[in-house]
Each structure stands twice: as structure tokens, then as C-alpha cells.
Amino acid sequence: MKLKATVSAIALGLGLAMGGGSAMAEGELHLFNWGNYTAPDLIEAFEKAHGVEVTIDDYDSNEAMLAKVKVGSSGYDVTVPSDYMVKIMIEEGLLLQSNPHEMENFQHIGDAFRSPYWDPKREYSVPWLWGTTGISVNTNFYDVGGAPNDRWSWSIVMDPPEELRGKINMVSEMNDVIAAGLFYLGKDQCNDNRDDLRELNDLLQSAKEHWRTIEYGIIEKLTSLDVYASHNWNGASMRARLQIPEIVYVYPKEGLVGWADNVVILADAPNVENARLFLNFIMAPENAAMMSNFARYANSVDGSEQHMEAAMSDAPEVNAPNGTPTPTFIPPCPREVTELYTKIWNNLLK
Amino acid sequence: MADAVTQVDTPVRGASSPSPKGRGFDVKRLPGFATVAWMCLLVLYAPMLVLVLFSVNDNRSVTIWTKFSWRWYEEVINNEGIQHATVLSLKVAVVAMVVATAVATMAALATTRTRAYRGLPVVYGIINQPLMVPEIVTAVATLSFFALIKQATGVTGLGYLILAHTVFCIPFAYMPIRARLEDMDLTLEQASADLYATPWRTFRRVTFPLLLPGIFAGAMLAFVISLDDVVISLLVAGPGESTLPIYIIGQLRRGVTPEMNAVSTIFLAVSILLVTFFFVLARARK
Amino acid sequence: MSTSVPETGATAAQSAERRAVRTRWLLVSPAVVIIGCVGILPLSIILLYSLLEPAEYAGVVWTFSPEAWMGLVLERDIFDDTLGLSSAHLTIYTRSILQALFTTVLTLIFGFPTAYFIATRPAKERNIWLFLVTIPFWTNLLIRTFAIMLIVRDEGLVNHALINIGLIEKPLAILYTDVAVAIGLVYAYLPFMVLPLYASMEKLDFRLVEAGYDLYANRRRVLRRVIVPLVKPGVIAGCILVFIPSIGAYVTPRLLGGGKNMMLGNLIANQFGTSRNWPLGSAMALALMGLVMIALVIYVRNVTAAGQKSHG
Known part of the structure; x- marks a missing residue:
């Protein structure tokens, strides 16, 4: 009796487990970001605007993220490496050349972050926060x-x-x-x-x-x-x-x-089109402001100041005296x- | 079993006996042991009390008390990430616990109370291998290995994470079961076999009930170790498979909110309720 | 007649023996297969890594190099380039081993009476006690560690209590010291001692204990000469389950120790992180595993040998 119950529990569990992941819905985006760093209202706005369902997973260091992405088949579309890590990931061939500089909202990016050392032509990465x-x-x-x-x-x-x-x-x-x-x-x-x-x-x-x-x-x-x-x-x-x-x-x-964190698309991303949409989306001033308001760091998008909370726009931590x-x-x-x-x-x- | 034992220690000895046992002497009692046990329990629950207290604290800081508020519970209700992570953690832990305990019990039966046979130390070494490697290394090895399989087969899913958990749960389940078996005597099983019971019947009617406390202890350990795992899960989990510890460690660097206290309190309350429920149920049946 | 009987007896015994062997392997195979495929096979990757050169950023390049294995205890001095013992590595190894030993002894001191107390409760109460002991551990280790931090902080419960009863005037600095790490590790690993101990004490034959008392032994002698030997398998299982994981502990030393002193787990993790030296990290892990494995095999030999003695 007990054993039978055990066996069927195992079978059920494994069945659920195996089945659960393979059902990929249309319109997904798998975001892999630092913990406590992704503004919930930003994700909600993106989901509403493009009908895409976003899953968010967290990491706690650039290196942990790199290890996971480097071995391949991580399943993520978009991650947020810091400056030096972008350079490493480009050199290792881990990133998709998505040419953000040709995207519609790239015009909003401030001059200071248009050609950083880690991605001089912005062919791979879009600024997140810095x-x-x-x-x-x-x-x-x-x-x-x-x-x-x-x-x-x-x-x-x-x-x-x-x-x-x-x-x-x-x-x-x-x-x-x-x-x-x-x-x-x-x-x-x-x-x-x-x-x-x-x-x-x-x-x-x-x-x-x-x-x-x-x-x-x-x-x-x-x-x-x-x-x-x-x-x-x-x-x-x-x-x-x-x-x-x-x-x-x-x-x-x-x-x-x-330091400057950047959004990149992985070379083996399953949902490239949605990832492109996301990169373009976060360069819009009102969206970049949501990121800053949540995480308390500056973004690199001109015109986002008018959408920011007052506490942010006059903070000496964010606006260097x-x-x-x-x-x-x-x-x-x-x-x-x-x-x-x-x-x-x-x-x-x- | 225990009742049989208590009957044994009742016979009264003559008053002339120089044995240190007087009337009402309890052979089971060791002075101070109960005190230590209660102290342990107190110490075990002290952090739990702190946690419950700070889950109803209004302050954002997890260290300073300001005033009572349900604020963090409301945030938990609105936070899909935490809920998803908690449910996922439980799912993984339950499946890993069940599989690991079953497998460990079988292995324990085959590796104890037999004459030393060739290969026994090797088998023993294999079963305990997951214990002996630091988590981070198991994590990197498993990550690389699973990546190869994923590339070759294209199969993805939660199965990988559960499998990884099962592996490191096995030795934790195995140890108490083995310890239990090792000092279980063979006479009852032999008696059963002498009465022409099939080995399976003997196992079900004699060995298994005797073994149950060990299995129970092993299952508990496996469950706990799976719920706590950070490093291996962090590297092995795929998209949308963040367990609760991954969620927490991700927050660590940028600051943990008291939501975690609220989740833990809910968890604690549910487990205590469940245990009480089963206890009452068991009582009622008797 | 005289020839046929022993022969059939022998074949019957042989086939019974064969059946027993088959059952044994059948029982043990699921565990061996699962661990073999998902635990040990991947480790061969780690063995390979340890024999290669570190890549520029992460991972390895496919060139053979014994450097990692030499790097376990040796290092080239960064200032005068002489090859010598790596004092940093050796200090960290020693600290980890001592801390793990200390944790094992303390959990045994607290765990033994607790397990014994539970095992001597009436049968109906025992499971409740077991649950009471394990429930705190269903709360995640990280959260429990945060709670411990609140208790031992400068302004925490312990210091408040001590000041209020007048034992001390200024708060004791407990948090972020080795003492805090020890407290945290003992707390984290207590059930790993209590549960195996309980499993083996629960069926302790108290007739033997009583016999001990009858032989004029006092409580201490009975404990030492009768009870402890009887529950030895539980003690050993518990010690293994506490010692090995605490040697590689990662989270507790960081949070409670304040990160000022590394333990082996942190050292190895760093090699896979910012230090970008996967081969060295692999070699360290394999060395640790080898040492522990040798100790375990010796233990199994002794236990099975002792078992045979007592059964025969």
C-alpha cells in the first residue's frame, strides 16, 4: 500500500517535473538579472505593451551568471552584466550582435554611454543603470x-x-x-x-x-x-x-x-524577437525612469528625469556634486x- | 517495543541490593539530559520568535523595531516571485525527499548486516560521494554535465534540478537508516523467515516497521537539506526555476526586505498546524 | 545416501547465496546508478579541469598543466618569486578543519542528550518531539542565520539580557567573530546529529542498561560503557553528517563571520568566481574529497570488521 503510494508519487512528481518545463508558450521572455534590481512596474508595463510573459530569475554575482551562461543552454534570453563582464562575454562569443544602436529608442541614450570601452559601437548592449x-x-x-x-x-x-x-x-x-x-x-x-x-x-x-x-x-x-x-x-x-x-x-x-550594468541578448537566446523588443523598450525615457525609481541608481537615458521621483532627481548620491x-x-x-x-x-x- | 522494555525494568530488587538503583529508580533517566534537551529546544526556537516578531514590524530595515504592521504580509500576497519560489522549493524538496529516501532505504538494506563482500567499500564510497565534495564543485560539475545533455537531447525542465537535489539528498537519508539497521537484531526477521514468510512479507511485516524511525529521520534530513540548498540550485536551475534560497541570495547583495520574515512565518505556522493536525488525527484513531 | 545429501545441501545453499547476492545488487543499484550518473560522472569533468590551464576569464584551455595540483600547498611568492608553502592556503585549511571539529564536538554535546531525551519519551510522543526539533529547519538557512544575527548583535537580545541582569556593562562583540560562526554552524547542523542519534537510540535495549546498573555501575559509567557503545553507529553517522558539510560551509561563515576570515568553502568558491582559476578550485575540491574518502573507507573497514567479530 504505502510502497505503491510512494511509487506513484515519484512517477507523478517526475512527470510533472519533466512536463512542466517543456511546454513553452508563445511570447515569453526569460530575464536573468541581479536580485532586487528589476522594477516590477517596468515588467508589468512591458508585458502589457507587447503581450509577452516575462520570467525573472536572480543572480548575485557577474561570475555566477557567467559560469551558467558559458556552459550553454541556460535557457535565458536576456541578462544584465556589468561593464567589464560585457567585454568578457563579447570576447567569449556569448552575446548576440543585436545592434541596439540601430533601434528606434537609441536616440534617447546620453552621450556619455554611447560608446563605452566595453562595447564601443553599442552593437551588443543597452545601458541599464549605472x-x-x-x-x-x-x-x-x-x-x-x-x-x-x-x-x-x-x-x-x-x-x-x-x-x-x-x-x-x-x-x-x-x-x-x-x-x-x-x-x-x-x-x-x-x-x-x-x-x-x-x-x-x-x-x-x-x-x-x-x-x-x-x-x-x-x-x-x-x-x-x-x-x-x-x-x-x-x-x-x-x-x-x-x-x-x-x-x-x-x-x-x-x-x-x-560601474555600469547593461542589458544584453545571449547568443543562444530562445526568444530573440521579444528580447529585442525589451532592449528597445527600456531605452524609452518613461521606462528608464521606472528602473531608476525602483533601484535608486541613475540610468543613461536623456529625458527620463522628468519622469523620476523628486527624491531621485535631487539626490546627491545619484547626481554627483x-x-x-x-x-x-x-x-x-x-x-x-x-x-x-x-x-x-x-x-x-x- | 518501548512498552515491552518498560515492563522489563519494573522487577523490584531486594532492599539489601547494593546496586545504586533504589525504589522508583528509572534506568532510562540520565540527570541533566532533559535540561539540555529543553535548552536545545529553546535555543532552536529563539530565532524563530525573532523572525515572527520582525515579520510584523513596520520598518523596512530587518534590524530595527518600530511599530506593528501587516505591511510585509500584504507585500508577500502581492509578490508573485516569492510565492512562485516557495511553491517551487516545496515541490522540488518533496519529490527529492521521496525518491532519495526510497533509494537510500534499499541501499541501506543491501549494505548493512551482511558479510563484508567485495565491492562493499566501493558501494559505500559511491553512496556517500555527494557528501564529500564542496557544494560549489558539485554545482559546477553538474552544471557542465547537464549542459552537455541539454545540448545533445534538447530536453529542458525542472527534472534536472530535482535530479541534482535527489543526488545530494541520498547520503543524508542513507546515514540514519543505516545507523538504525546496523544495530537492529536479526532474530525477529529470522523467526519470520522460519515461519515460511516470503522475504517480501518479512520485509513488509517485520523489517520495515522496525526500520521506520530511521526512514523517518532520513526523510526529514533529506527534506531539510533540499530546502536549504543554495549553491547547487543557483547554478543548475533553469529559467523560471528560482527556488526560495535563490530568491533570497539574489536579494542579499542589494538588501533583504522583511518580506522574507513574513514568508518564513507563514511557512512556520503552516508546518506547525500540519504537525498538530496529524498528531490529533493519530490520537483520535487510537 | 552419504554422498547425495551434502551435495544437495551445498547446491541449495549455493542458490540461496546467489539469490541473496542478486537481491543485494538489485537493492543497491538505484542509488549507485543515480549517484554514479549525476554525481560521479560529472566529477570526471572536474578531474579533467584540474589538469588543465585556466582560461583568461572563466573555464579552462585544453593544455595539460600540473600547476593546479602544485598550487594546493605551494605558491610563488609575489614579491621575491621564491617557491614556498602557501601560508594563506594552509591557514585557511587549518581554520576550516578546526572549526568543523569544534562544530562536531559541540553538536554531539548538545545533540546526544537531546536525542536520548526524545528516544526515552513514550512512543506516542516521540514523533512530535522529532517534528519539534526539525520544524525550525524547514525555515531557510539564510533566514535563520539572519535571525541569529539579530540575537547576537551588539544591540541584540543576548547583550540586552546580559546587561539587564548586570553581568556585563558594555555589549559583547559576538557578531562577526569566530564565536558567532561557531554558534551558527552548531545551530545549522544540530539536526544532522540529533536525527541519526535518535534513529539508533530509539531501539536501545534498556535491559542492557539495567544490567549495567546491576553490576554496580554508576550513571556515568553506564553511559560510557553501555549506552555509548550501543549507539555508536548513530554517533558515527551523526559525526560524519556534521563534520563533512561544515568543513565546506559557505553561507554561515560569510554572514556571521563578517567575511574577514575565509573558510575552505569560500576559498574554493572564489576560484570559480573572481579569482578565475577553475583548475585550482577543482584540484582543491578533489583533494578534500580524497582525504574524506580515505577516512571513510578506513571507518567502513573497522565497522564491518567489528561487526563480524561481534556476530561471530
Whole structure:
């Protein structure tokens, strides 16, 4: 009796499982995006406009997404890699040349993002959102001032003042932490000069003593006062400020990393036409505004400002104040450099 | 079984016996053990209480209490993503649990209480293999392997994810069943066989009921391990196959909302209700 | 007469033996086939990866290289290029093993009494107790870990309670330390100890325990000399189920440890992520698997040998 029930349960389960996926409806789009990053109203609007049903799955790092896409047959149509990852994916032949620059709404794209290093002619990718990686500081504990000044420096985390010691979080990303260190030392990025790296290694080792954590979950760490300052993305800093108004986003004077996420169509996408529709759709100003309003990052579409919430259009995190450095978009470093970075990173976290 | 045992420890010894057992001595009791057990239970449920509390907290932050509100439950009701992920997680976990437990029980029967035969260590090694590889590696290996199959056959679907889960559930189900079998004695089964029962009958009437607690424990472990899996699911899942852990890990980097607390509370409440229901049902039947 | 009887006896015994062997393989084959096809076959891909060179961004290039295997413990110093032991890797290995051992011992200390307590409840109550112990684990590990973080935070329940009863004046920094990781791992793996222990204690023969008391043993001696040996298979199963997964634990050390100190799981995961060295990650994983496998085989040999002794 019991066994029979078990067997039929298995059969039923497997049957459901196998059958469930193979029934592909017309008009689908499989979007693979960072978690908590896709505005629900944007997807709703797209579904309504084109009669396409969208499924959304999340990933938590460019590398996880790459691994999944690279082995093939992932089943996704559209993903959202960051700048350097777009370049990698193009070189690996993973992307469809969809020529977004010929699409109707491309005219709305701002000049700054029309020919980035990772896709100079915009043959593969459409800008999604972009931002910078700077420092959030809770000014209740350490006053850095509200406008750019001399204290807006990487020294806040690399050689922290007494008030912040032991209350600092760093982003858990090897490349971002090392980039911050190199900015502070005034050295080149993607650096393989051993003397520079030795200096960097010593700097990070001594700074680590003052760091409480090297992790994500930054908004929670800041708002729960687990830390008073954190290496942070601008949009996350804004979200934290909406809870604690004294949190200031610092653009370090030595320079800071900029990043830009892009929507691309995969070479083996099952629903190419719908994917094209989606790329064109998000370049419309009113749609780009929805993305920004949700995720709290800037988009690259001219004219989207008039559709944005007031909180967004005058946020200092999104609209960099005068006197702050231009963000640097760092291309993927060569393997040899990554190997050196990895050793420094492992040594730091050992 | 247990009742038979309790009858054994009742015979009263003479007062002259120097045994430490006095009148009313309970051979089963070990001092302090009950305290530890209750303490464990308290500790196990403390995070659950926190979770329930913060699911009705108005604040967006998952760390600071402001005021009571149903806000996050409303968001869950409106959030198809979470609902879809929860249902999918359950579906995968139930199927993986059932298959893994059945397979593990069979394997346990064949690998315990026999003379050591050639190949036994190998079989044992194979069954426990999924335990021994870090998740991320199993994930990359399975991902590459499934991609090959998908390219060759063109078949896609949830089956792959379920299969991957089943594999790592097997050793977790196998261990308690094996432990149970190992110290089960053979006399009852032999008696049954002596009474001309077929092996199948012996299994159903004697071995299986004796084995049930082990199977139960194994099934529970398999269920839990499947529900918790992050890394393998993350890489193996196809489009529209995001389980709850994938959904949560995706949020981790950009900030988790208390919706997760609300979902977990609903989940917790349903499981407690179900268990109570079965308990009452069992009582009523007796 | 004298010749035919033993002969038929022998053939009967032989065919019974053959049947037993067939049943055995039939029973074991589904598990072996599933794991063999979906668990071990893919691992050969990993073995292949470990012998190749890393590709520029992700994956491998098809050139043979023993570099990954050497990279397990050796590394070229980035400053003076001398080949030496990799102190980073060795420190991380040691930390992981110690943390996993510690977790195993603690879960055993808490799990053993709990399992024993459940196993000695009246038969009807036992399943309820088991459910009570497992229900918290149906909530996702990540969520449970967040809840633990709330409890051990500087402003969390534990610190509030300790300050209120006057034990401490300033909050203890528990969160983001190795202590927090230990708490999290013990919490995460407790059922993996309790359930196998319970499965083997549930049928503990208390006549033997009573015999122990009759032989003038006190409780401690009975526990050590009678109960523990009887439930040894459960103890070993539990230890394996806790030790091995906690060596490769990934989520808990990150969230509760604050990411400042890596564990083996994180180190390996990084090789497949930002460090872009799949061969090294593969080699590390295979080495870990090899070590654990050897330990397990030794264990099986011992257990089956002991089993034969006691049955014979």
C-alpha cells in the first residue's frame, strides 16, 4: 500500500517535473538579472505593451551568471552584466550582435554611454543603470561634511580616524577593495608592478585591523549601527540615507570606481524577437525612469528625469556634486594581474 | 517495543541490593539530559520568535523595531516571485525527499548486516560521494554535465534540478537508516523467515516497521537539506526555476526586505498546524 | 545416501547465496546508478579541469598543466618569486578543519542528550518531539542565520539580557567573530546529529542498561560503557553528517563571520568566481574529497570488521 503510494508519487512528481518545463508558450521572455534590481512596474508595463510573459530569475554575482551562461543552454534570453563582464562575454562569443544602436529608442541614450570601452559601437548592449562605488559615512559619529572637501578621501577606510576604527565594512569584492587601495596610494589600476603591490599589501593588512566586516548586507549594517562607515554603492547609500538622514555618500577625492550594468541578448537566446523588443523598450525615457525609481541608481537615458521621483532627481548620491572626481570604469584585468590580486586577497582574508 | 522494555525494568530488587538503583529508580533517566534537551529546544526556537516578531514590524530595515504592521504580509500576497519560489522549493524538496529516501532505504538494506563482500567499500564510497565534495564543485560539475545533455537531447525542465537535489539528498537519508539497521537484531526477521514468510512479507511485516524511525529521520534530513540548498540550485536551475534560497541570495547583495520574515512565518505556522493536525488525527484513531 | 545429501545441501545453499547476492545488487543499484550518473560522472569533468590551464576569464584551455595540483600547498611568492608553502592556503585549511571539529564536538554535546531525551519519551510522543526539533529547519538557512544575527548583535537580545541582569556593562562583540560562526554552524547542523542519534537510540535495549546498573555501575559509567557503545553507529553517522558539510560551509561563515576570515568553502568558491582559476578550485575540491574518502573507507573497514567479530 504505502510502497505503491510512494511509487506513484515519484512517477507523478517526475512527470510533472519533466512536463512542466517543456511546454513553452508563445511570447515569453526569460530575464536573468541581479536580485532586487528589476522594477516590477517596468515588467508589468512591458508585458502589457507587447503581450509577452516575462520570467525573472536572480543572480548575485557577474561570475555566477557567467559560469551558467558559458556552459550553454541556460535557457535565458536576456541578462544584465556589468561593464567589464560585457567585454568578457563579447570576447567569449556569448552575446548576440543585436545592434541596439540601430533601434528606434537609441536616440534617447546620453552621450556619455554611447560608446563605452566595453562595447564601443553599442552593437551588443543597452545601458541599464549605472553608479559608483564610494564610501557611506554616518556623520553622527564622524563628521565628513555635506559637500566635497579634503576629508572626502579613501583614508576614511584605509587609515581611519579614531571614531570609525572597528566600525567599518568593506564590500566583499576583491577587485573593488584592491581598486580602492590603489586609488588611495595614487597607483595605476590593473597594476602588476611588484613594488606598488607590496605597498598595497601592507596598506590593506594594516587597514584590515580597523575593519569590522568585509561583506554585503551593507544597508542593514549601516542602519543597525553595526558599522558607522562602509565602502558602498551610491544607490545603497541613498537607501540607507532614507532611513538615517545623517548618512553621507562620500566621493573620495583620489578617484572612485564607476560601474555600469547593461542589458544584453545571449547568443543562444530562445526568444530573440521579444528580447529585442525589451532592449528597445527600456531605452524609452518613461521606462528608464521606472528602473531608476525602483533601484535608486541613475540610468543613461536623456529625458527620463522628468519622469523620476523628486527624491531621485535631487539626490546627491545619484547626481554627483561639483568638485567630485569622474568615476573610472576599470576594464577586466589580465589573468596574470588577477592571479597577483588573488594572492593579496587570500593573504588578507586568511 | 518501548512498552515491552518498560515492563522489563519494573522487577523490584531486594532492599539489601547494593546496586545504586533504589525504589522508583528509572534506568532510562540520565540527570541533566532533559535540561539540555529543553535548552536545545529553546535555543532552536529563539530565532524563530525573532523572525515572527520582525515579520510584523513596520520598518523596512530587518534590524530595527518600530511599530506593528501587516505591511510585509500584504507585500508577500502581492509578490508573485516569492510565492512562485516557495511553491517551487516545496515541490522540488518533496519529490527529492521521496525518491532519495526510497533509494537510500534499499541501499541501506543491501549494505548493512551482511558479510563484508567485495565491492562493499566501493558501494559505500559511491553512496556517500555527494557528501564529500564542496557544494560549489558539485554545482559546477553538474552544471557542465547537464549542459552537455541539454545540448545533445534538447530536453529542458525542472527534472534536472530535482535530479541534482535527489543526488545530494541520498547520503543524508542513507546515514540514519543505516545507523538504525546496523544495530537492529536479526532474530525477529529470522523467526519470520522460519515461519515460511516470503522475504517480501518479512520485509513488509517485520523489517520495515522496525526500520521506520530511521526512514523517518532520513526523510526529514533529506527534506531539510533540499530546502536549504543554495549553491547547487543557483547554478543548475533553469529559467523560471528560482527556488526560495535563490530568491533570497539574489536579494542579499542589494538588501533583504522583511518580506522574507513574513514568508518564513507563514511557512512556520503552516508546518506547525500540519504537525498538530496529524498528531490529533493519530490520537483520535487510537 | 552419504554422498547425495551434502551435495544437495551445498547446491541449495549455493542458490540461496546467489539469490541473496542478486537481491543485494538489485537493492543497491538505484542509488549507485543515480549517484554514479549525476554525481560521479560529472566529477570526471572536474578531474579533467584540474589538469588543465585556466582560461583568461572563466573555464579552462585544453593544455595539460600540473600547476593546479602544485598550487594546493605551494605558491610563488609575489614579491621575491621564491617557491614556498602557501601560508594563506594552509591557514585557511587549518581554520576550516578546526572549526568543523569544534562544530562536531559541540553538536554531539548538545545533540546526544537531546536525542536520548526524545528516544526515552513514550512512543506516542516521540514523533512530535522529532517534528519539534526539525520544524525550525524547514525555515531557510539564510533566514535563520539572519535571525541569529539579530540575537547576537551588539544591540541584540543576548547583550540586552546580559546587561539587564548586570553581568556585563558594555555589549559583547559576538557578531562577526569566530564565536558567532561557531554558534551558527552548531545551530545549522544540530539536526544532522540529533536525527541519526535518535534513529539508533530509539531501539536501545534498556535491559542492557539495567544490567549495567546491576553490576554496580554508576550513571556515568553506564553511559560510557553501555549506552555509548550501543549507539555508536548513530554517533558515527551523526559525526560524519556534521563534520563533512561544515568543513565546506559557505553561507554561515560569510554572514556571521563578517567575511574577514575565509573558510575552505569560500576559498574554493572564489576560484570559480573572481579569482578565475577553475583548475585550482577543482584540484582543491578533489583533494578534500580524497582525504574524506580515505577516512571513510578506513571507518567502513573497522565497522564491518567489528561487526563480524561481534556476530561471530
